[in-house]
Amino acid sequence: MSSETQRRPVRRIAVALDATPHSLGGLALVAGIAAALNAEIEGVFVEDTELIRLAGLPFLREFRAVTRGESLLDAERLQRELRAAARQVRAQLERSATELGIAWSFRIWRGDLEAEILGAAHDAELFALGRLGRFAPLARRAPSRAARGRTTDPLVGVLYDGGEGAERVLAIAAELMMRHPVKLIILLQPHHPEEAPALHRRAAEQLGTIAEQVRMVTLAQDQPEDLAATVRGCAIDLLILAAHNPILSQTQVWTSLEHLGCPLVIGR
């Protein structure tokens, strides 16, 4: 990895948001990262047009999560509710950014979530993504009550395969650790098991003096299930990976997110 690549600062972090509580939960974490990296945060509110299209089917019912009431799907009402949700998300983004003193922007993106959402954020250096729209978790519970009293630092995982993109995201994570109270865990992703020690050394070299404070875990297999098990087992709050990482190409991104159970930050 060239030192130039490592030194290039992150100018903007995009975060995909929608009306579900999960995306708002991820917003706070990403805003903190943006502040640490002195980057602008861009909120991208996603309106899944597929949902609007469904309103034309008269036999479909919408079940309210809180009141458990039912109603017909009404396109106009759905759009109004989505706009209202977008305003709330925008306000939340503004509050978070103002509190942290970072620049922010907000835009609404309408389209087919599955096909085009990743393309929507191509111009962002870091793109934070949780489970959105029809891929969001079905449970709509509030954030954990245990978390209210939690004072431990968030645990940020970095998926590292030694590639250029991986070096870049590792550099970002290291910078984040030095500027922000987070703990770092490197998930080494060797192509062959024998490459693991070398990968470990390279990562340690790149981390330099902070390497001793960073835990490194080698993934046993290059499988999404193994990665998901490690992420859950280590209670990783956020996973940073490069855009070219196979985990994104092997399976549909939404499936990956479902397995991992934590938001992703994709670095370019």
Place this chain on the structure above:
Amino acid sequence: MTPAPLPPSALYRHCELDQLGIETTAELEIDDGLIVQERAIEAIQFGIGIHHAGYNLFALGPSGTGKRALIHSVLQTRARQEPVPPDWCYVFNFSDAHRPRALRLPPGKGAVLKRDMDQLVEDLHRAIQGVFESDEYRTRTQAVEEELEERQEKTMGEIRELAKQKDVILLQTPTGFTLAPVRDGKPLGPNEFHALPQEERARIEQDIDSLQAEMRKALHQMPLWKKHSDEQIEALNREMASAAIQGPIETLAQKYAELAAVLDYLSQVQADVVEHFRQFLPNQDKPQPLMGLWIQPGAEGPPWHHRYRVNVILGHDEDGGAPVVYADLPAHHQLVGRIEHRAHLGALETDFTMIRAGVLHQANGGYLILDALKLLLQPFAYETLKRLIQAGEIRIESLAQITSLISTLSLEPEPIPLDVKVVLIGERHLYYLLCELDPEFGELFKVAVDFDDRLERDGASQRVYARFIAAEVRRAGLRHFDRAAIGRIIEQSARLADDNERLTSHMRSIGDLVRESDYWAGVAGRAIVGSLDVQRAIDAQIERADRISRRLREETRRGTILIETQGARIGQVNGLAVMQLGGYAFGHPSRITARVRLGEGEVIDIEREVKLGGPIHSKGVLILQGFIAGRYALDYPLSLSASLVFEQSYGGIEGDSASSAELYALLSALAELPINQSFAVTGSVNQLGEVQAIGGVNEKIEGFFDTCVARGPLQGQGVLIPAANVKHLMLRADVREAVARGQFAIYPVSSIDEGIEILTATPAGERAATGEFPPETVNARVERRLIAFSDRLRELSNPGNDGPAEHASADQGDHS
């Protein structure tokens, strides 16, 4: 026999300086120097020794006699040997916040418990935060939440799987869920759906209906699962909180193992902390915004901290003895304590930490000294004191509460048992009034401590005086007094007591004299206070106060007030009156005249007729009538009309000390014998003609002396005083010197006959065996005049009858 004038030695009793046994007060090492009154001390010892209801004390006597100092000293001596009373604290009542609990603790433990509870709150912060940030708690909480989540997701997943089998997907909407048919992983729009065959559309609709039914069932279950999950987490929270506080509480419980009340309180604290453990988590301490303002918690911590605090309203040293408390302002709230309020956002609020002790709390287990008059002057204070003594407990209520002026919700602190000896201090008349007017007073204040206002003058009491002076010198940092100065103060004390055989116990006056003597010694540049300085202080006191007496003397000298000090007059005598203005008393002569004429046996007291004479004065005049009627012309009706008056008197007259003077004037008028105006007279008289003692004899003599000096020349004037008053004489030096030079005389008289002889220079005359007085004696002349009145009256009543004497005798014989 006419009494001889008193020698100078009888006019004043000097202090025998040898009896003092010291040269100056520097030789006396004394701290309190109290004037000990044995009777009073015995009464106090009895009152504080007897432990039964109602045996409280009332110390009665004139103010300024050192009652409070003596009582305080006696009580303090006793209290030092008595056990220290318990500490009292108020703590939060977890079952009823408006009724704070009272905790009784051994002496000195109140402050310790307060510190321990403050520390406990800090410890609980750490301990509770610790467990709720622990991995164990996070893990267990997440496990419960994940169980719920899994349950929900499993159910929803089953629906989703079921849906998937039927080409239907489950979608989130902004406010809930919906089901949608899919083809190739993408939801079917209306156009695609309607393009399907009818059978397919019907099947999809049917599938979705059945899935929606499943969905309803699942959604119906979810709140119940959520509730169950919440309960599990709440139980876990309580378990964790209990575990966190168990250690600190148990440590405290071991420390206070012997105090059941504290253990009970701690168990309540434990239960309350478990109930409110969230208060101890960090985010609970953040100030909450109100109307855009951030209200910062006070220095004492957030308000919820208060509920675990200890309000030590009464703490003692472990070895301090029982308390002796004097309340200088015994207002209601000072007695029972009060509940303070703090202004918060425009409202007044309070809690148990704002309960303040009253003097009854402070004196509980010991002694409380109160000024009776001040107590009675404070609204409801006396009634409250009685009620609390009767109830045997201190109940903190405000005046507004007991008078129902307000009925807002306030605190009702748990009453504290009351065990106190109350000592009221007051004037005698106050004690007798309370006895008379308040039936409860006698039940509650059974011990009267009667302070004498005079002490017997002997060697011992004079030494006590010397000790008192020495104590004053030490207390006020004065110059020391030499022996002569002490003696002069003792002599002045006898003068204040109006008795050369007694000393006053009005120590305030003596204390003033001591301090003023020191001042004059300083002015004179002396290092030791001598008798001259004491005399200067006495003279200065008089000078500062004698404006009125000077004015009277001046007007007498100028002839405005008619007083004669020479010559002789029929029916006119110089009486003597004492005026008391503020703290200064002085005597002044007053002309008394009598006029007689034929009448029906009445003596008219003009003062009484115009209501200027008081009842005692009127009584004295009526006694004169009894004396005349009982001594003279017994066989004749009293046919006299006499009038008596204090000339140039325009104020009220009270007392009977002028009754002998009035009688002398009357006898002079009847006998038509002039009275020597060089003399003034004082003394009361009874129906037998005996002259009785009066008060203020020294002031009266000096008053006449000053008048004579002012008018001049001083040449043989004098005063007739009752013989019984000789022991009261403590006359000024100038009077004594005039007597020694023969320019002034004091005659002690025991009877009217002795007095009238001196005044008229005519023998009074004793009734002989024949029943008649010797001719030309005063009594003979009086009797002859009265008989003449009687005869003349009879003549006027019966113009044709024979001689009056025979007729009268016959009448007398008939009656007998």
